[in-house]
Amino acid sequence: MSQNQELIGKIKGSWAGKIRVGTAEITLVINITVDDKDNFVVTIDSPDQGVTGIATSKVLVTTDSLLVRSKVLTATYQGAFADNFSTLKGTWKQSGMTFPLNLQHSFEKYSVKRPQEPKPPFPYLETEVTIKNEKADVELSGTLTMPESGGPFPAVILITGSGAQNRDEELMGHKPFLVLADYLTRQGIAVLRCDDRGVGKSTGKFAGSTTLDFVTDVCASIDFLKTKKEIDTTRIGLAGHSEGGLIAPIVASEREDVAFIILLAGPGLTGQRILLMQSAIMNRSAGLTNKDIASDSVLRTKIYTVIKKNSDNEKAAVKIKDLFHAAKKKNPGEKGLSNLDDNQIDLFIQQCTTPWFRTFLVLDPVSYLSKVHCPVLALNGSLDVQVPAKENLEAIEKAMIFGGNSRYTITEIDGINHLFQHAKTGNIDEYGKIEETMSPEVLDRIAGWIMKEVK
Numbered sequence: 001m002s003q004n005q006e007l008i009g010k011i012k013g014s015w016a017g018k019i020r021v022g023t024a025e026i027t028l029v030i031n032i033t034v035d036d037k038d039n040f041v042v043t044i045d046s047p048d049q050g051v052t053g054i055a056t057s058k059v060l061v062t063t064d065s066l067l068v069r070s071k072v073l074t075a076t077y078q079g080a081f082a083d084n085f086s087t088l089k090g091t092w093k094q095s096g097m098t099f100p101l102n103l104q105h106s107f108e109k110y111s112v113k114r115p116q117e118p119k120p121p122f123p124y125l126e127t128e129v130t131i132k133n134e135k136a137d138v139e140l141s142g143t144l145t146m147p148e149s150g151g152p153f154p155a156v157i158l159i160t161g162s163g164a165q166n167r168d169e170e171l172m173g174h175k176p177f178l179v180l181a182d183y184l185t186r187q188g189i190a191v192l193r194c195d196d197r198g199v200g201k202s203t204g205k206f207a208g209s210t211t212l213d214f215v216t217d218v219c220a221s222i223d224f225l226k227t228k229k230e231i232d233t234t235r236i237g238l239a240g241h242s243e244g245g246l247i248a249p250i251v252a253s254e255r256e257d258v259a260f261i262i263l264l265a266g267p268g269l270t271g272q273r274i275l276l277m278q279s280a281i282m283n284r285s286a287g288l289t290n291k292d293i294a295s296d297s298v299l300r301t302k303i304y305t306v307i308k309k310n311s312d313n314e315k316a317a318v319k320i321k322d323l324f325h326a327a328k329k330k331n332p333g334e335k336g337l338s339n340l341d342d343n344q345i346d347l348f349i350q351q352c353t354t355p356w357f358r359t360f361l362v363l364d365p366v367s368y369l370s371k372v373h374c375p376v377l378a379l380n381g382s383l384d385v386q387v388p389a390k391e392n393l394e395a396i397e398k399a400m401i402f403g404g405n406s407r408y409t410i411t412e413i414d415g416i417n418h419l420f421q422h423a424k425t426g427n428i429d430e431y432g433k434i435e436e437t438m439s440p441e442v443l444d445r446i447a448g449w450i451m452k453e454v455k
Contacts, residue, residue: 007061007063008034008038008040011032011061011066011085011105012032012033012034013032013107014030014032014105014109014110015029015030015032015103015106016106017088017102017103018101020099025433026046026049026429027046027048027432028077028092028101029044029045029047030068030088031044031045031110042056042068043055044056044068044070044073047110048431048433050170050171050172050174050432054070054072054073056068057069057070057072063081064081065078065079065080065081066078066081066088066090074094074095075095076093077091077092077101078090078091079102079103085105087102087105088105090102112173112432112435113435114173114175114437115435115436116437116438117175117179117437118178118179118182122185124145124146124147124148124186125146126144126145127144127145128142129141129142129143129144129192129224130142131194131220131221132220133197133219133220135216136204136217137204138197138203138204138217138220140194141167141195141201141202142192142193142195142202142221143181143193144191144192144228145181145182145185146185146190146230146231147188147190150188151230151231151232152229152231153188153190153230153231153232154190154232154235154450155190155192155235155237156189156191156192156236156262156450157191157221157225157239158177158191158193158239158240158244159214159218159238159239159240159241159248160196160240160241160244161242161243161244162242162356162360164198164199164206165195165196166199166200167193167194167195168193169241171431172419173432174419174431175437176241176420177241179438180239180443183443183446187450189447190231192225194217194221196214196217197213197217208354208355208356209355210356210358210360211246211247211360211363212359214243214247215247215251218238218248222251222257222258226257235454236257236258236259237259237260237261237262237374237450237453238252238258238260238261238262239261240261240262240264240266241266242386242387242418244266245263245266245378246365248261248262248266249263249266249368249369250368252368252372252374253368253372258374259374259453260374260377260450261374261375262376262377262378262449262450263376263378264420264446265379265384265386265418266380266387266392267365267387268366268369268396268399270362270363270365271363272362274386275304275361276297276300276301277388278385278386279296279297279337280296281385281388282427282428283296283335285385285427288335288336289335292334292335292336295327295336296337299323299336299337299338300337303320303323304361306319306323307352307357308358308361308362316353317349317353320345320352321349324338324345365395366395366399369396370400370402372405373407376400376405376407376408377446377449378396378397378411379420379445379446380392380393380412380413381413381417382412382413383415383423384417384418386428389412393411393412396410409449411445413439413441416439416442417430417431419437419438420439421437
């Protein structure tokens, strides 16, 4: 055996450790394999953030050290092998900052624990389906799960949250919709979940699409289910998470064939109000002072006003940059949004002037919720930092009362975050670190409520 082959045998596998960034801990994994010529192939994972397979641009391996560089991350790791090649002791350098990072070796591929994730064989039928949205010329690819016998069955369509999502709403190493679909189907409920347009096997483009475009995708899914003899067409409902909890009432306000809707951390406030609340909560968690938080909120409000008043993106960008420069001049060194550099400002403007963001900013859930007359279940967690529970659930209830709909159940669940996990802080960086994908209590509430309403 050559010296290189001997070294390969000692260091192949996954090297995992944690870096501390402020109050947060982030897991990083360096994966080492070899190609057919015994050249090292190295990738980087950030499992807490749901990111895997990040490419490296330089790898240097010696008998006593490892250097890995990634242009994608603008980061470098340099460490020394120790403890008979069981440990790497070194530093992670990124964006001008240096962090100590010691990595532990495993010959097995590093994997996060997700004990709730169901594994086949399943005690129900699982079918790959294709749904045509004629209005948008889009084909949605999805999975329909149904009990093996009986029927026709009540059915629920799962609607993903914001961002490009696959049918399992996969994020941070979790598959919430896979867990939810499995649980509901075992309770006798058929479940349809689809890749978003432009994601996975679905056609179309996600970029440039808005919440109102996704409404037409859900309508096509309802029409599809109504063609299935195994489905009770009078008992088809919708369950939307986050933005999906906005899409569901929009659809239900327009169609009388929606039997029920479930809002899982669904908004009751406008997008602008939610975004301002999100930033305030996250800034406070990051340790910003009340003065900085207030100034940040003022700047964001001015930016959102510019976006709403200027449909031309170029004109909006010029005015937003002026707002940033004025804020920096007035409060130099202030923490928060005004602390962004020029490149970050350009990226922020790009994100804030997309068709989706413009639409989300002004959509008012109350105008749709007040027109919903089917049964409504609204659940949210007390630790939700993305769609704060108290204010949004209160708005949803007011809309129900205003619209004269008495068939609603609204519950804030203590100790639960935006993904409906039991959590400590509710912060986003905690999602991937929690083994639980979805609280069993929440799963039980959803299934029990559906069966009660469609009995």
